[in-house]
Amino acid sequence: MIEHLLVPILSGTIVAATPLIYAAIGELVAERSGVVNLGVEGIMLIGTVTAFAVAFAGYPAFVAGLAAAGAGALASLVFAVLALSLATNQYAAGLALTILGSGLSAFIGHNFGSASLKTIAKIHVPILSDLPVIGPVLFAHDAMTYLALAITAAVWWFLYRTKAGLVVRIVGEAPQSAHAIGYPVIFIRYLTTMFGGSMAGLGGAYLALAYTPLWVENMTAGRGWIALALVVFAAWRPGRVLLGAWLFGGVTVLQLFAQGIGIKVPSELLSSLPYIATIIVLVAISRNPQTLRLNAPVSLGQSFRPQG
Amino acid sequence: MSAYRLELCGVTKRYPGIVANDGISLQVGPGEIHAVLGENGAGKSTLMKIIYGAVEADSGDVLWNGEKVKIANPAAARRLGIGMVYQHFSLFESVSVVENIAVAMSGRFDLPALSTRIVRLSERYGLPVDPNRLLHHLSVGERQRVEIIRCLLQNPKLLILDEPTSVLTPQAVRRLFEVLRTLAAEGCSILYISHKLDEIRELCDTATVLRSGRVVGTASPKLVSAAELARFMVGAELPDVHRDPVALTPHPRLEAIGLSARSDDPFGTDLSDLSLAVHGGEILGIAGVSGNGQGELLSLLSGERTASADMIQLDGQPVGDLPVADRRALGVAFVPEERLGRGAVPTISLADNGLLTAHADGLVKRGFIDRQRVAGFAKAIISQFGVKCTGPAALAHSLSGGNLQKFIVGREISLSPRVLIVSQPTWGVDVAASAFIRQALIDLSRSGAAVLVISEELEELFQISDRIAVIYQGRLSRATSRTATNVEEIGLLMAGVGPAFQTAA
Structure with a gap:
């Protein structure tokens, strides 16, 4: 009995967390370099509609995923030109991008009515996938789920073990100093912003290709905002982003089950639980001022203009 | 082949409304310690940034070992063999010493190997530093060592230092000079930017003097007096401050009693059991290397942060728990360190x-x-x-x-405050204005106000204070009369040496 509940809950947790992991880990890299892109929600929506359109046209899923990542990078390029080259306010430019993204996705998605896609294939690992409980929970997901984890690990390694990652961190901490010792601050921020955009695009693609392969408007339902919050409350650390995403996924699935068995609590309240729980837990574990001071990018959200 | 390592010919840089450098020429030979002397705003920093490739000149030539070069960016300068130690360090607080150095190095990213090189170099020049510590744990003097080591690891042929001693105790200045002399003896040229005349006379072979963006002359600083150099630099006779002793008020106007507070900033300094008293009619100077609790002390005295009422008293009245506006209403005035903002x-x-x-x-x-x-x-x-x-x-x-x-x-x-609290009154201020401000502070104190001056410039404190105390790691030494102490003694206290800071631990 327990197994019948436990397996779908845990397995569902990992699935529900995946789009958040993509969006948050990409934004984390951008924020580490000092760029806050409030357009994550909009970019995810652009990714969703791109992936849906490409897959709907009959192309294989990995092409749809790549197209979504490309579209996300392109959308963030618009943001980058405004916020980095023209030094407009990052918050305003990001909000504008979110509005653009949601409008654009609704406009394009109009053509799909409520069409549906075939979900991408689950990977079957011999022996491992057949293990009881562990098999279906950990070894029966699609490639995009595993890719998200691989990217998280790669980002951690990049930030803390490579020189390029160190440069991203110092650009976020003190862009003037980084400029003074000869790093192209704006170019580096372009790269991190576009990485963030392509990851948000992939997160959106996951929603269309695997999570709910049925077109509905505004499929992200605020996940872009949660991803942004995750980055902050995870104190800009990849491992905590992963934890936060799983927590969010877990509570999402749990409250769905609770609604399913008809608990007498308003469904709106239950639906808001994952958001509340994630934020409370992350705030609680990231309260240490030392941690925040060491990890928070000091120049976050500030335009950089090289001074002579 | 020219005998000069670096030669500037007619370097000019204009900013909107101002000519920062106007046809500047100078020559630096191998192993020469060359001072660039000038007031704040004379164009020293712009000139150094041009040499280091951080700023592009509008016209003029830079010759390196006799050949005309175009230094497009700091990386290009480093490739030529030019290193720069900035006045405001280009270091990063949240990463370790070795990482701070690695970001400025080309070649393979191998932190353990780099750490070994750092330790070896720091032993050779007597610049002790632990490569694995996070930068924010380091004192200002240690940070400067990191900047210097970062330059030295690239085997520079020319090292530029921009006001390097403004953050050091007199003893640390002497150690720095030894390092610089060793470097020069090894053939490295040094460009030393400063407005401190005594230091230039002690260290430098040649001095190029700048005034309002122009070279006004070259001198051998060891052969001329400090007063002559000063006249050269300012273009006028140096104004002197004067003060007459007056009777002090019988009771202190401003008093801090056992002031202790944890810093708001996790990297800040906690204050512990700090006491001071300033009478009307005198100036109390507080010396110390920056980051030893000055900011915390100032925010507590001004009321930006509050303490328990009795810890701070104004003419005997407890005010420690009052916010800024209430303290101002009682006749306390403040001049903070940051002018803008x-x-x-x-x-x-x-x-x-x-x-x-x-x-x-x-x-x-x-x-x-x-x-x-x-x-x-x-x-x-x-x-x-x-x-x-x-x-x-x-x-x-x-x-x-x-x-x-x-x-x-x-x-x-x-x-017309009863108490004036001033932090860094003449930081970045030209000589004439500095003298004016110092005189104004003295005159205010002589009219019966209590004046507290927090400064990192010892010279200034000895010029205006009646008594001097030293803040070190959040503790304050006993104030001594200016005439009963000297720069040497205060310098030791600034480094935390001396009985004044020993606590019953």
């Missing part, structure tokens, strides 16, 4: 900046601002304190550092 709002006029702290002086009637009186108040400060500006409507950030500081000090003094 704290002492004055950069984007509003001088008149409005005057209003900010003088609003209780009849500038506001029934809730309405009396514009005429506000302008009159600003005008009076401008004329009385010789502030060079276009008038009360000038925006604060349009003034030079020295003029804005004169305005801010003038504004506070015009309130």
Whole structure:
């Protein structure tokens, strides 16, 4: 009995967390370099509609995923030109991008009515996938789920073990100093912003290709905002982003089950639980001022203009 | 092949409304220690940034070992063999020493190997530093060592140091000079930027003097007196401050008793059991290397942070728990360290900046601002304190550092405070304005006010203070009369050496 509940809950947790992991880990890299892109929600929506359109046209899923990542990078390029080259306010430019993204996705998605896609294939690992409980929970997901984890690990390694990652961190901490010792601050921020955009695009693609392969408007339902919050409350650390995403996924699935068995609590309240729980837990574990001071990018959200 | 390592010919750099460098020429030979001497705003920093590739000159040539070169960016400068130690370090707080150094190095990213090289180099030159510590744990002096090591690891042929001693104790300055002399003996040329005449006379072979962006001459600093150099630099006779002793008030006007507080900043300094007393009629100077609790002390004295009531007393009245406005109403005035953003709002006029702290002086009637009186108040400060500006409507950030500081000090003094608390009164201020401000502080104290000056410039403190105390790691030494101590003794205290800081641990 327990197994019948436990397996779908845990397995569902990992699935529900995946789009958040993509969006948050990409934004984390951008924020580490000092760029806050409030357009994550909009970019995810652009990714969703791109992936849906490409897959709907009959192309294989990995092409749809790549197209979504490309579209996300392109959308963030618009943001980058405004916020980095023209030094407009990052918050305003990001909000504008979110509005653009949601409008654009609704406009394009109009053509799909409520069409549906075939979900991408689950990977079957011999022996491992057949293990009881562990098999279906950990070894029966699609490639995009595993890719998200691989990217998280790669980002951690990049930030803390490579020189390029160190440069991203110092650009976020003190862009003037980084400029003074000869790093192209704006170019580096372009790269991190576009990485963030392509990851948000992939997160959106996951929603269309695997999570709910049925077109509905505004499929992200605020996940872009949660991803942004995750980055902050995870104190800009990849491992905590992963934890936060799983927590969010877990509570999402749990409250769905609770609604399913008809608990007498308003469904709106239950639906808001994952958001509340994630934020409370992350705030609680990231309260240490030392941690925040060491990890928070000091120049976050500030335009950089090289001074002579 | 020229005998010079670096030669500048007619280097010019214009900024909107100002010529920062006007046809500057100078030559530095191998192993020469060459001073670039000038006031704040004379164009020293711009010139160094041109040599280091951080700023591009409008015209003129840079010759490196006799060949014309174009230094497009700092990386190109480093490839030539030019290293730079900035006045405000280009270091990163949240990463370790070795990582701070690695970001500026080309080649393979191998932190353990680099750490070994750092340790070896630091032993060779007597610059001890632990490569694995996070930078924010280091004192200012240690940070400078990191910057210097970072330069030395690239085997520079020319090392530029921009005001390197402003953050050091006198003893640390001497150690730095030994390192620089060793380097020069090994053939490295050194460009030493400073406005401190004694240091230049002690260290440098040649001095190029800049005034308002132009070379006004070259001198052998060891052969001329400090006064001559000063005249050269300022272009006029140096004004001297004068003070007459007056009778002190019988009781201290400002008193801190056992002041302890944890810093708001996790990287800040906690204050522990700090006591001081300033009488009317005197200036108490607080010396110390920055980051030893000065910021915390100032925010507690001003009321930006509050303590328990008895810890701070004003003419015997407990005020420790009062916020800034209440303390100001009781006759305390403040001049903070940051002129723009704290002492004055950069984007509003001088008149409005005057209003900010003088609003209780009849500038506001029934809730309405009396514009005429506000302008009159600003005008009076401008004329009385010789502030060079276009008038009360000038925006604060349009003034030079020295003029804005004169305005801010003038504004506070015009309130006729019982107690004036000043931090870094002449930081980045030109010589003439500095002398004026120092005299104004002395005059205020002689009129019966208690003046507390926190400064990192020992020379300044010895010029104006009646008594001097030293703050070190959040503790304050006993104040001693200026005439009973000397720079050497205060310098040791600044490094934490001496019985004054020993606590029963």
